[in-house]
Amino acid sequence: SSNDDHLSSPCLSLARATTRGGRTIGIYLAGGLFALANWTFLDAAILSAHAHAPYEDPQIPPPVHVGFVDWVPGICSLLGMLVVNLIDKDRVRGEEGFGDSRAVWRARLFLFIGFALMAGGLAGSVTILVLKYVMKELPEQFLYYGYANVSQNVALMLSAVVLWISQSVSSEYEYNLSI
C-alpha cells in the first residue's frame, strides 16, 4: 500500500528492531508499566493512610492526606487508556475498505476523547502536585504524594503508547503509526 511516505526514521528503526516476538515483549512491557503506575500511586495512598504523628511531638497530626481528589487524575487516565485500546485500529485508518465514512469519523472522535482523557489526567496530576503540595510548602515527605501521582499518570501514558506501538507494528507490511 502507499504507506511509505508516513515512515519517519525512529519509527522505521523501531519497526526494523521489532520481530514477531517484539509484539509479545511490548505487551508484557505495557502490562508491567500499567501495574507499576498503579502501585506507585497506591504506595502513596497506603503511606498516607498509615502516616502517624512524629514521635517527638505526638500532638501534630500529618498536615495532608491523600484524598479523593488525588484519585481523580488516575481514574481519568485509566478511562482514557480503556477508550483508546477498545478502538479498532483498522477502522481509524479508514483505508481497509469498511465503506462507512461515518464510522471512521466516529472512531476518530472516540480516539480523540480517549487521548484527551489521558492528557487531562496527566495535566490534572500536575495541577494537584502544584496546588495541593508544592504551593503549601509541605516537607519533602508529603511532596512524595504529588510526585507519585504525576509518575502514575506518566507511566499510564507510557503504557498506552507501548501497547499502541506494539499492536500496530506487528502486521509485517504496515509500519505506519499515522493516526
Place this chain on the structure above:
Amino acid sequence: LNMATHAGIKTVILLSFVLAVGFLMIILSCALWSNWLPLLVALTFVLAPLPNAIFSHCGNDDFTTDYEGSGPIDLGRFITATVVVTGFALPLVLTHSDIIRPGACAMSIIGGALVYGTILAYSSVFKQEEADYD
C-alpha cells in the same frame, strides 16, 4: 527415550524442591513476624500464569500457524505482566508503609520469584516434551 524420561523425572524432582523452598520462604516471612499479609504474594504468583492459560485458547484456530495479533491473547499477556509486577510491588509497598518488616519483604520477594520461576520452568519443559511428539 529412557534417558529422556529419567532427565524429566530429575527435572520434576528438582523443580518441586525449588517450589517447596519458595513456599517455605513465603510462609517463614509471614510466621517469623506473625504478620500474614505476605501470604498474598504467594497467591499472586500462583495466579499469575492463569490469564495466559485461559486466553491462549481464544482467538486462533488450529489452522493458523503464524501468530496473528489477536485481542484476547494480548489481553492475557497484559494481565499476566500486571499480576507479576503486582507480586513484586506488594511487599515493597507494604514495607514502605511499615506494615511488614524489611526482612519479611526480602524473604517474600525471593520466595515469590522462586515460585514463579518454577512455574515458568515447568511450563517450558512441559511444552518441549509435548513438541517432541509432533
